[in-house]
Amino acid sequence: MADYAEITYAVAERVAVVTLNRPEARNGYTIRMADELAAAMDRADRDEDVRVVVLTGAGRDFCVGADLSQGGFDFDPDEGPGKGWQEPAGRCSKRIFAMHKPVIAALHGAAVGGGLTITLSCDYRLASADSRFGFVFTRRGIYPEGASAWFLPRLVGMGTALDWMISGRVFDAAEALEKGLVHRIVDTGTVLDEAKELAQEIVETTAPVSVAVTRQLLYRMASAESPFPVHELDSRLIGGLGANPDAVEGVLSFLQKRPPAFGMRVETDLPDYLPWLEK
Numbered sequence: 001m002a003d004y005a006e007i008t009y010a011v012a013e014r015v016a017v018v019t020l021n022r023p024e025a026r027n028g029y030t031i032r033m034a035d036e037l038a039a040a041m042d043r044a045d046r047d048e049d050v051r052v053v054v055l056t057g058a059g060r061d062f063c064v065g066a067d068l069s070q071g072g073f074d075f076d077p078d079e080g081p082g083k084g085w086q087e088p089a090g091r092c093s094k095r096i097f098a099m100h101k102p103v104i105a106a107l108h109g110a111a112v113g114g115g116l117t118i119t120l121s122c123d124y125r126l127a128s129a130d131s132r133f134g135f136v137f138t139r140r141g142i143y144p145e146g147a148s149a150w151f152l153p154r155l156v157g158m159g160t161a162l163d164w165m166i167s168g169r170v171f172d173a174a175e176a177l178e179k180g181l182v183h184r185i186v187d188t189g190t191v192l193d194e195a196k197e198l199a200q201e202i203v204e205t206t207a208p209v210s211v212a213v214t215r216q217l218l219y220r221m222a223s224a225e226s227p228f229p230v231h232e233l234d235s236r237l238i239g240g241l242g243a244n245p246d247a248v249e250g251v252l253s254f255l256q257k258r259p260p261a262f263g264m265r266v267e268t269d270l271p272d273y274l275p276w277l278e279k
Contacts, residue, residue, distance in 0.1 A: 006033040008058075009040050014051040015199040016044040017192075023059025028067030029114045034088030037118070041095045041103075048265055051101070051208060052199035055122065056106040056192050057115075065113025065136070089114040089146030097121040097147075097219060100212035100266045102202055106195035107131050107182070112170065117146030120155065123215065124198065127182040127257040128191040134170035154222075156180050199218050207246040207262040213237065220276045236273065 008019045018040045020027040027033075039124045044050045057063055065167065066088075096103050096118075105119040108128035113136050135152070137144050141147055144165055153161040156179045164171070176182045186194045202211070222228045241247040253260035 004036045007036045010169050016050045017054045020057040026061045027057045027063040030067050034091045037092040038095045038142045040242045044100050051203045053103045054195045060108045061109035062111040063115025065115045087145045089117045089179040092118040093121045093146040104195045106191045117148040120151035127185050128188050130188045131173040135165045139168035208266050209264040212266050
């Protein structure tokens, strides 16, 4: 069992709950938290007993962004630009992007700055009715991070991304839902339960290899120069279904009106020709 200082990690019913755990600092984001989040996501992705990850925060806020309590940023100047240094929010958002398993962000209270950009690569963002959001960088004289300039326009469109990022204003859950940043608003105090319920539905009804491939197809192929290379990959995937045990089980369970029992594993059964896999 790994030891964490600024997050917690727990698995139950094939769902890993990763919790930002600095409630006394409103879960202010630090280098250590960034490293622990990346490690926790890696741990969940490699654990075949985990099917879905839920990301949430302890206390009244999800995360208020970079911890500025010491009057500055938690950076080591000896590891700065030009020396291979990677800013901390992107360490988390990039690891979530590369996941083979869905990640659900359960948001409540404030989710601003880096406390919001780390969630943009999650598959779902559920918001509590008390949620407040903001890409507040311009109001601090700093810059967007977490690869948010790539993720945000894809979620909400360029016009909304420009508005939110240039103004740096804070907005509520209703606006976030209207613009497509969050998938659902739930009653205050219920967002973690709602996220776990969604996670359990995914666990019980979907095939892990199919989910892993589908998730990465959307991310990796949506920006292809045309539909033709995407269809080439689709054709190879669909052409192999005759030898795919999960596809057989999916059809049989449907015809027999019973829950599916998918047996393929992400660790061993991903198609080896997927272009984004490390060779």
